[in-house]
Each structure stands twice: as C-alpha cells, then as structure tokens.
Amino acid sequence: MKTQGKYGVTAKATAQVLCEDVRNFSTRRRNILYLMHRYLVENGYYSSAESLKTEGHLSEEYELCDNIDLDAMYLEYASFFNLKFGKYPKILKKVGAKIKVEMSGKGQEKPVVKDITKNAKTTPTTEASLANWHISMGAATAALNNEQPLQIKKMETAVDANGQETSNGYEIEHGHLGADDALFSSMDWQSLAELVKTSILQENIKLKWSDVCGNQRAIELIKEAVLTPIEYPQLFAHGLKPWRSLLLHGPPGSGKTFLAKALYSETQGLVTFFNITASIMVSKWRGESEKILRVLFHMAAKRAPSVIFLDEIESLTSKRDRSTDHESSKRFKNELLQLLDGMEHTLNGVFVLASTNLPWDIDEAFLRRFEKKLLVQLPNAAERSCLISRLLGSSISLNARLLEQLVEISDQFTGDEIRLACKEISMHRVRCATKLADRSTGLPKESQAAIEANVEKAFRQVRPLGQKLLAKHEQWQQENGS
Template sequence: MKTQGKYGVTATAAAQVLCEDVRNFSTRRRNILYLMHRYLVENGYYTSAESLKTEGRLSNEYELCDNIDLDGMYLEYASFFNMKFGKYPKILKKVGPKVKVEMVGKVQEKKETKETKETKEPPKRPPVSEASLANWHLGVGAATAALSNEPLQIVKMETSAEVSGQENACEIEHGHLGSDDGLFSSLDWQSLAQLVKSSILQENIKIRWSDVCGNQRAIELIKEAVLTPIEFPQLFVHGLKPWRSLLLHGPPGSGKTFLAKALYSETQGRVTFFNITASIMVSKWRGESEKILRVLFHMAAKRAPSVIFLDEIESLTSKRDRATDHESSKRFKNELLQLLDGMEHTLNGVFVLASTNLPWDIDEAFLRRFEKKLLVQLPNPAERSCLISRLLGSSVSLNPRLLDKLVEISDQFTGDEIRLACKEISMHRVRCATKVDRSMASPKESQASIEANVEEAFRQVRPLGQKLLAKHEQWQHENGS
C-alpha cells in the first residue's frame, strides 16, 4: 500500500528511506550511540560522554531530534511489552554466584610451579563481568580436564551481596532501585504519581491575609491548622494534633477559593499545596480513580506539611444512596472515606481544605470526616466599605456621602459581586476614553455625573447571595461546627 501524503510520491520515497534506515545495521548502531551520548550528557556523566564520542567517532554533523529520548523509548517499550504479553519486561537480574574451578592433580601442581617461577607480572586485561569470567573458567577447566583425565573440582564462591548480608536485596527493575516505599515500584503507579504531581501549585500568587475583607473566623481556623504547627511544634504534644480538615461553605462568590489562594500565597515555599479537581481524580479506567486517591494522600504525607484543596467537593462526595450512582462512583467514595479517616493514620502534617456551594448534597459520612464546618459569611457594612474603597479609591474620588450610598446599595452583595460592580465602573471610564471620534477632546464629566454612573453600576448587579444565604445559615445551624 502506498503512503498517502500531501506530496504524493515524495511522502512514499521518504517512508522508504526511513524504512531502510531502520533495517540498516550501521544506521541503527549510529543512532543508538547518539542516544547513549545524549543520555550521558543529560545525567551529568560528561567524562563518559566525551569518551563515547571519541571511541564511537561521533561527529557534530548529526544531532537527535526533539521528540526522541532514550528514557521515553524505554517506557514505550515496557508499555508495549505489557500490552503484548500481559507483564512488564524484566531488564536486569541478579548476578549468579561465582564458580571457581580447581584442578586436582599434576596439572595444578605444574601450574603452581610455573607461577612461582614467574617474576614478571602478567599484563592487565580490561575488566570482565563476574558471570562471564565464571563461564570462561568453567569452559576452559572442563576442556583441560577432558584432555588430562584429571578430576575437576567446582567451588561456589560468595558473592558481594552474600558477604554484606544482603541476600534478599531488592531487584532493580525498569530503572528504579527497590526501596522501602513499595507503592511506586510499578510503572503504572509512577505514571499516576506524575499526574498527581502536576496538581501541585507552582504559581507566584501575591495575596496576603490583609487582602481578605472579613471572614476572620475562617482565617483563624486555617492558621491554627497549617501555620501554628509549623511555627510552634512544641505545642502539639501528648496526643494533641492540629485540625486535619475544614469544610468551607457559602453562596457563590463569598470568598472560599480566595481564602485558599491566600493560604497558598502565605505558605509558599513552606507547604506543598495540592489543587485537586475532578478532572484529575476521575478516570475512565476501572479502579484507576481509587489508585489516584491513594497516590495523592501518599504523596501528601511524604511531602508534609501539605495542603489538599478540594474545590467544589460536592461533585466527588455526593450522597451514596442515590439510585443513579454507578458502581465506580461508590468505590471511589468508599476509598476517599477510608483515606480521610480509616485504618491508615499516617496523615501527619496533611490538612484537607474543601469548599462547596451545596453542602446539603454531601454525604453524611463525609461531613463527619470534616472536623470543622464553617459558613463563609457575606461582608458586613464595614467590610463592604473597606472593599469598595480599596477597589475604587484610585479611579474615583469617593466622598463619605457617596461611599455610604454604595454601602447601602451593596447590601447582601458577595465580595465577588462588589468586585464586578467596581469593574463595571472602571470599564465605563475605558469606554469614555476610547470613543470613535478621538480627534475631539472628550468633555470632562462632572462630579454629579460620575456619582450617577457609579450608583447605576451598583444597581445593575443582581445579588445571588441573598437567595441562598438563609439556606446556608440554616444548614450551618444544624450541621456546622
């Protein structure tokens, strides 16, 4: 079948050339040497890489393509082998015990006599592996014994592992040395660990606790759970442990995620912050979601102190008695319940922070796992005044009368809705500055016109918080802590 490409015959010819390169032995040898050279350089073996370049006669005429990597080819081969044979390839194996061949009789005596007469040291040979040397001695000894009719004595010698008392040393498989951490010994678990590692925040966010208007109770609880154990570890002795989990609930836009951002910014460099979403946790493969959960909590414990932030947690922890729940969803929830508060009490230094807009949709078993459940309140008049002054102080001159009017209009507004109203005012000034007829200078707005536009921008916002606030307050009264 001819290769179908954009350039017709050219694509067919290129495919034939590539096929010949793959089948050609000298080309394969050259490519392998370049792969080895790149691998040595990337891992810091510069002397070995220079020696390989000299002995292999590698020139600067060629270089590896961007999408070619020896480690990637290794992993692809292991995956192909597993898909074809149902198991991963075993690359290395333990070296067998040394075999020492001793000749009993005249041949050995003649050899000893000859060695005592020799005063000149034999020339040094290049190093040979122990297994190859043992096989060579065995073959030569057997041939000599057959010629001389002398008995052949084979003595088993101790290996280096037996001498050091490490007879049950872990095998090196797939390039990873065995250790006491057996969770990541499999290639599948390592790929899941890379997926979870991608959820660790590395962004440079500049938010301080002073930027949060209100919600002082939530800030105090978060500091008690994360910062206090770091700054005063001597206080948590004799069984006393900091808060392990906190559930923040409230109307949309009340500042739950903003609190998590402030926590990340204040603890950046001291705490590992995992930002977990449903796209990371849910997998289409059977049983993989539960494995991702276990890898997440295992990595969080290894990198403690750490924070696991679960935004919109109701999507992962809905009630389990629903008829529409799938079996995989139930397994995932059971695994999460077991990790949050099960037999494995190894989550020292791990703080679980979750947020939700619908706490009444969360299963009761998950609610019990959260030690603190707190309502993120809407800003009061003093907090709204501070927030409006901070957002509009640089663009609009706010007199006390206008500020009091805006505070009155923004009653039952969330913090995000106040931000949107202030953004509308700023965008109105942008519209005035970017009129179509720029040749004519725009007339300067009067103070009365500015105040009217500011009030109109605030009146355009339809607050959603007041619809859900009463329901959140009732739920906090019944289930909060």
C-alpha cells in the first residue's frame, strides 16, 4: 500500500493510523486521563486534578482540542443509546442487598434473626457493603465454631399497599421528577416536559378587555370559550362543549397577538397559558418534534383549564402536498392533526388559540380542525378616534378639528400603525428637548399651529400595509370563515 504521496501521507494511511491509535489500550487510557483532567480543571476541582496529574503521570506534552470534552461525548453517547434502544442511559444508586442470617441450635427454641441492613440505611453505600460482608463472615465463623447450621436468605421484595413490588434502589433521573403520570417515567419524556414548561407564561402583564379598541366579536368568542365554562360550569354539564379552537387572521398589526395578551392578563391564576413558538416545537432530532407535541397537549390537559396559543401558525401547518416538504415535517403535521382532532374526547378543558397573517397557506385539514375562523378587522373611525385620544391625550392637547383630521388620515391604518404614528410625535418632542443648547432658558414653547403641523406630518409618514392585504383577507373570510 502506498502511504506516501506527492503531498505527504495519504488519507487512507491517516485513517488507518487513527484507527490503530484508538484501538491501542495505552493510548486510549492516556486520552481518557487527559479528558478527565480537563473536566476537573474546568469545573473547579483543582486538588483532584493535581492528584490525577501526579498519579497518572500526565505531562504538558499533550493538549486537548477546544471541541473535545466529556460533556459532548456523554451527550453523543446518550443520543446514540436512545436511538438504538429507545431510552437514555440511567445511573442507579447502589444499595446493599437485604440478607437475613438465621442461626439455629439444639438448645434454642426460636431462631435468632439478624437483619444486617439496618446499619446500611445510615451509612454510605461502600461502608454498608463492607459492614454486610464483615457481619456475614462473623456469623458464619460463629456458626462453624458452634457447629450450628447457617442459612443465608435474600429478603423478600417489599410489597406496597396496592400489591406492587417495590425496589430499594432508586433512579437518579436527569430530568424533573414528580411527573404527572407514566408518560413522564423516562428521562427522555421528562426533559421534553421541562422544555414545554418554559413556554408557560408567568409574566405580570396588566391589560384589560377595555384596552382593546374594537374586535368585539373576537373578544366575545374568546370569553365564551375560556371564561364562560369557568364561571358557569353548570351550562356545560349536559353534553354541551365550549369552543375548543379559534383561528384569528388579519393583516399584520391588526391586534391578533394583543388579544392573546389580554386573554392571558384577564385569566391569570385561573388558566394555564402556553405560548408556543416554532423554536420550541421544531427539533433537529428525528421524532422529537412529535414527542414535544404530545407532551404539550398532555400537560395542557393535566393543567386544565389551559390555553395553547400558536402564533404565526402557518409556519407549522403549511400545505402537505408540497414537494419541498421533508419527511419529518409531514410526520409533525400528521401528529398535530391527530391531537387536534382528538381534543373533544380526551383533552377537555384545553382551548387552542392560533393567529396567522397568511390563512390561505394553511392546509385544509388544519382549517377543518378550527371550529371558528375569524377576521380581525381594522379599526373603524370611532375606534381610531378612541385609540388616538388614548395615545396622545397625555402629551399634547387635541382639539376636535385636529382629532377629526387625524382620524381621516389614519383611514385603513392598523392599530399598530396608529401606535407608531403617535410614537413618532412623542419622539419629535424628545428631539426638540435634546437639541436645546441652553437648558437654563427652558424648552421653547411651540405654537398650536406648529404642533398640529408636526402631528399631521407624523401620521402622513406612515405607509399603511394593511390595506394591501385587507381585501384578500375579506375574500378568504367569506369563503372559509365561520
């Protein structure tokens, strides 16, 4: 075999050298010692690292690469183990076995029984094992000296009140203990449950339904689905089910997410609110995204009443007949379809609230799962007047003529675009304050005409985007809405 080429050792020869290097026991042992030394140093065990360096005869000749560490190797091994066997490796705490020593003699009416595990409960594992060995050996010696028969039996497994056998060893799980039921008995499911728990909102948001300008139809539907079953459970005691899913669509900035925030604020302490994004749902590991979905709906059912809010849902529920779809994406969508379809029977008390700017990109099967599909309308003249007065009333004085003019300019504006225009007016006053050279003279007082001109200019700078999509949303609502 040719090992030398024009540019030195060939790739094949290099691979063989590396393979032999890995298979060599002494080289492998040396590499492990260096990995352990690095791990101890990085975690602050300097005395242990120095002892390992001395006893292992480690020198400064070798240095580990930055991309090699024990954590990465353990995670890689755990992932391989899970892929091969369907579960992650676990570490068990060692507990001494229960042994019963019975010594019986001719002069004794009853056998003397010694339970040697009593001391093991209050001593460390290694010390308990040594104590067990010494006690058993001492008992055996005494039995031989007295010529008494020695019987060593393994203690029976404890049985709990339900008749189930229990073990003395307990598992040290890498995830969260105390899960809801058997679904979270493995470390794999527990780690996914911890990930889903991060989506539960616990922020202190102070909003009221009165802070929402317009969209009374959407507010009524949300109240019917979430608040009415809590306040009047007797109305749903005879087979009637509340709304279980609602899809909000409309131009960007029309207030879909704001409605979800108001719902969370009004139901704090009463409802568990899951704020789901694509970063939580999508995983690079095969089959893990479907598991996250199942854990999400399972936890929502266990913590009912609960709300699952899926913002920008078109990124997760696009049409399934596209040639660009990956196999993992198809499996994820099929799992979500099954969970949404089975909610009425198994997931009582769970309400799915979704929002989208592109409802026509959602697959028809998902649209069927949503019981209500509602267009979030742009604010009308009265709602725009109320919103402008609320945002500008504390900063400038608005007369009736100026307010009417701003309402006319902001026609086809979304609520967020009106907010941006009002923010531009406030920032203009900040610019005037920062440009003032002599602060001792105070702020120059602007005339009412100048104020009105600046306000009108700020509103005219906004280019409304909602009017471009509003007609398409209205047509879609007529064809598919409910």
